Amino acid sequence: MKVKVKVKRVLQTLKLAVLCGGERYTDPIEPPAFSPPTEGKMTDVAASGFFVLVFDAVLGSSMWTGLLLLDCSSCGGLEGVWAFGAVKWVFLHVFTSVLTDGKPQPVLHRLVALLCLLPPVFESGRFLKASPSEPYSGPSPNLSMLLLGPMASSLACLIWEKGLSGNGKTKTDSVKLDTSGLLMRTLKYFKPDTLYLIAAFSFLILGVICDTFIPLYQGKVIDMLSGKVLEAGFGYALGELVLISLGSALFSGMRGGIFMCTLARLNKRLKHLLFHTLLKQEVQFFDDNNPGRLSSRLHSDVDRMGRTVALNANAVVRSTVKTFLMLVVMLRLSWELTVLTCIEMPLLAVVQNKYSTLYKELKEQIQDCQAQNADLASQTVSGIQTVRSFKAEKDEIRRYQEALKQMRVVKRRSGIYSSVFLLVRRLVSLGIKILMLFQARTLISSGKLSIGSLVSFFLYQKPMSVNLKEILYCYGETVATVGVISKVFSYLDRTPKCKEEGDLAPDNLQGRIVFQNVTFKYQEKLALKSVSMELQPGKMTALVGPSGSGKTTCVSLLKRLYEPQEGEILLDGKPLHLYKHKYFHQKVTLVSQNPVLFSGSLRYNIEYGLQDCGIEKVKETANNVNAHDFISEMENEYNTDVGEGGGRLAGGQKQCIAVIRALVRDPQVIILDEATSKLDVEAQHSVLKEIFARGRTVLVVAHQLKTVEQADHIIFLENGEVVEEGTHSELMAKKGRYYRLKEELFSQDSQ
Numbered sequence: 001m002k003v004k005v006k007v008k009r010v011l012q013t014l015k016l017a018v019l020c021g022g023e024r025y026t027d028p029i030e031p032p033a034f035s036p037p038t039e040g041k042m043t044d045v046a047a048s049g050f051f052v053l054v055f056d057a058v059l060g061s062s063m064w065t066g067l068l069l070l071d072c073s074s075c076g077g078l079e080g081v082w083a084f085g086a087v088k089w090v091f092l093h094v095f096t097s098v099l100t101d102g103k104p105q106p107v108l109h110r111l112v113a114l115l116c117l118l119p120p121v122f123e124s125g126r127f128l129k130a131s132p133s134e135p136y137s138g139p140s141p142n143l144s145m146l147l148l149g150p151m152a153s154s155l156a157c158l159i160w161e162k163g164l165s166g167n168g169k170t171k172t173d174s175v176k177l178d179t180s181g182l183l184m185r186t187l188k189y190f191k192p193d194t195l196y197l198i199a200a201f202s203f204l205i206l207g208v209i210c211d212t213f214i215p216l217y218q219g220k221v222i223d224m225l226s227g228k229v230l231e232a233g234f235g236y237a238l239g240e241l242v243l244i245s246l247g248s249a250l251f252s253g254m255r256g257g258i259f260m261c262t263l264a265r266l267n268k269r270l271k272h273l274l275f276h277t278l279l280k281q282e283v284q285f286f287d288d289n290n291p292g293r294l295s296s297r298l299h300s301d302v303d304r305m306g307r308t309v310a311l312n313a314n315a316v317v318r319s320t321v322k323t324f325l326m327l328v329v330m331l332r333l334s335w336e337l338t339v340l341t342c343i344e345m346p347l348l349a350v351v352q353n354k355y356s357t358l359y360k361e362l363k364e365q366i367q368d369c370q371a372q373n374a375d376l377a378s379q380t381v382s383g384i385q386t387v388r389s390f391k392a393e394k395d396e397i398r399r400y401q402e403a404l405k406q407m408r409v410v411k412r413r414s415g416i417y418s419s420v421f422l423l424v425r426r427l428v429s430l431g432i433k434i435l436m437l438f439q440a441r442t443l444i445s446s447g448k449l450s451i452g453s454l455v456s457f458f459l460y461q462k463p464m465s466v467n468l469k470e471i472l473y474c475y476g477e478t479v480a481t482v483g484v485i486s487k488v489f490s491y492l493d494r495t496p497k498c499k500e501e502g503d504l505a506p507d508n509l510q511g512r513i514v515f516q517n518v519t520f521k522y523q524e525k526l527a528l529k530s531v532s533m534e535l536q537p538g539k540m541t542a543l544v545g546p547s548g549s550g551k552t553t554c555v556s557l558l559k560r561l562y563e564p565q566e567g568e569i570l571l572d573g574k575p576l577h578l579y580k581h582k583y584f585h586q587k588v589t590l591v592s593q594n595p596v597l598f599s600g601s602l603r604y605n606i607e608y609g610l611q612d613c614g615i616e617k618v619k620e621t622a623n624n625v626n627a628h629d630f631i632s633e634m635e636n637e638y639n640t641d642v643g644e645g646g647g648r649l650a651g652g653q654k655q656c657i658a659v660i661r662a663l664v665r666d667p668q669v670i671i672l673d674e675a676t677s678k679l680d681v682e683a684q685h686s687v688l689k690e691i692f693a694r695g696r697t698v699l700v701v702a703h704q705l706k707t708v709e710q711a712d713h714i715i716f717l718e719n720g721e722v723v724e725e726g727t728h729s730e731l732m733a734k735k736g737r738y739y740r741l742k743e744e745l746f747s748q749d750s751q
């Protein structure tokens with residue numbers, strides 16, 4: 001135990017000396033303050049790696065010194081080399097644990113494994129290649145071999161850390177896990193298409209097998225053309241080539257078709273699920289997320305997510321199988337040229353990995369810009385009347401131009417990165433190609449390679465690098481799409497902040513509404529402060545107050561579009577959330593000043609959300625509010641299309657349709673938010689008469705007292721508080737707070 005502590009302290013002293021860059025440092029217990037923590041961590045790993053390499057060199061030279069002193073020419077043959085590797089692993093492992101206080105980083109594990117494995121693997125290769133005339137004699141103490149192992153191991157670790165396993169600076173294991181977790185989760189959505197996928201992958205593998213053998217047969221045919229093989233076999237080889245080519249075309253076509261079909265099914269499922277989840281969210285969610293962004297998630301992001309995962313899985317499997325088969329054939333043709341081809345791979349992987357990291361960030365930025373642009377354009381187009389009436393076209397164009405400029409900057413950056421990446425990739429490929437041509441000349445002149453085989457090799461080499469590039473590209477593309485996938489899943493996983501649906505649906509509902517100390521905030525903005533009021537059945541209550549006083553908020557809470565943070569709203573003595581949703585929204589209906597109509601027929605809009613409402617009931621209700629006549633005069637009567645947002649109807653007609661839509665539901669509570677302001681006097685009269693029938697509870701929202709003279713009870717709201725209430729005449733007679741506050745309004749009303 002004491003020895004361990006001593007070793008540790010010595011190591012710490014050495015380590016800190018290195019970390020301090022050779023500066024004088026006396027106290028080994030108190031380490032100097034390292035600057036940024038991540039930098040410190042990386043230096044720590046580098047220092048530990050350095051000590052592992054030194055310790056490995058010490059172990060290696062001790063073994064050779066021991067063998068020389070004991071006068072042993074062999075170190076036990078191949079078994080001895082493997083045994084020494086195992087012993088070395090134990091020593092290095094313990095050393096690394098001590099060095100890192102029992103928490104060695106994964107990179108150190110990899111370094112130790114490589115240092116211990118490389119020499120035995122190399123010696124095993126030598127053993128297998130040894131000819132019977134020169135049998136394997138075991139390793140010899142060679143300085144270059146002693147240096148090569150540690151150098152190759154360090155380089156491999158460096159390439160892995162800096163290039164292949166991420167950007168080498170910030171990527172943590174949890175992020176990696178998250179990426180694979182997200183991809184696995186996306187794959188799970190393919191479950192209903194398992195049969196399709198099995199068929200597609202089977203065709204894919206058959207197609208790949210056929211593809212792989214095409215160049216081999218082409219090479220054979222070329223050798224036959226040059227007269228190196230018997231003429232008789234020519235027709236047979238040509239037949240095989242045609243057959244394989246036909247098979248490749250057929251299987252590839254089937255594979256592509258089935259994949260596209262599966263992708264379409266996945267898209268449909270995901271979009272349906274996302275739309276379903278979105279519609280379940282509370283209204284506040286839609287206040288916080290603008291429609292452009294949500295629609296972009298629903299359309300382009302889901303498409304991209306499915307496409308990336310499905311097509312990339314297809315491409316990766318195809319390219320991997322193809323690469324493996326081609327590698328086998330290429331190794332048989334010439335292992336020297338194959339090694340050169342394979343050198344290209346890690347180099348390209350490093351470049352691609354760097355590019356992928358940058359590309360991922362840029363993709364996310366471009367996506368956000370696109371959503372913002374779409375939102376801006378749709379807002380302007382849908383509000384064109386307002387834009388035109390304020391002559392704000394130039395402002396809107398400028399805003400849109402600025403958004404486009406922002407996107408152009410990001411896209412330009414992406415373009416520059418992509419050209420630099422392409423340049424580096426091409427240069428690497430070119431360098432390797434030149435080396436291969438030199439090697440091919442040597443092989444052909446020594447008779448180890450025929451021209452046909454060289455042609456075959458080159459026919460393999462191009463698709464081989466295309467396959468590798470495809471694998472790397474798919475990897476990059478998948479990494480870039482992880483952001484999109486996680487956003488889509490974040491919406492899919494979102495639990496709506498609504499109370500659970502109740503099961504109350506009484507046949508007889510009186511419609512008595514009570515607000516009990518209701519307080520409500522929009523995010524940080526307080527809109528209602530402890531509001532208490534009562535709406536009586538068979539009576540008309542008016543909610544009056546200046547703009548921003550909280551009238552609409554009261555209505556929204558009563559319609560359960562939001563939930564109060566404090567207090568409760570009761571319907572016939574029961575909290576609203578205890579009622580069944582459908583029942584509740586049929587019994588409590590709202591008609592607003594600017595009702596929203598959907599494109600479709602009048603009948604569709606009136607029956608909206610109702611399953612069992614016949615045309616007779618629609619006609620009867622329309623008749624009751626004197627709307628049947630104007631509807632009958634329309635081109636297709638109740639089947640007349642109202643246009644986008646009801647644009648083909650006049651304001652008063654829209655209000656009339658909204659009133660009918662509310663009344664066909666047989667409501668017990670009706671909320672009129674300046675709902676009849678655009679109707680003529682006669683129409684207003686018939687609408688109000690119908691509304692007040694059947695002892696309904698009526699809540700009317702208004703800005704001015706003079707518009708609600710017929711109300712049984714008036715509640716005056718200001719700054720989210722009830723400041724005054726009573727009948728119209730009581731309020732007019734009162735010289736209370738309301739009149740002091742609103743003298744102007746009062747004098748206007750009393751005129």
Ligand SMILES: Nc1ncnc2c1ncn2[C@@H]1O[C@H](COP(=O)(O)OP(=O)(O)OP(=O)(O)O)[C@@H](O)[C@H]1O
Nearest residue numbers: 287522525527545546547548549550551552553554
């Ligand atoms: N979606 C929202 N997000 C944040 N604040 C809001 C939201 N809707 C309303 N508010 C704020 O809540 C307060 C009350 O608004 P509310 O719409 O209820 O007033 P109102 O009396 O209906 O006004 P108006 O008569 O003009 O319609 C206002 O200060 C308003 O700015």
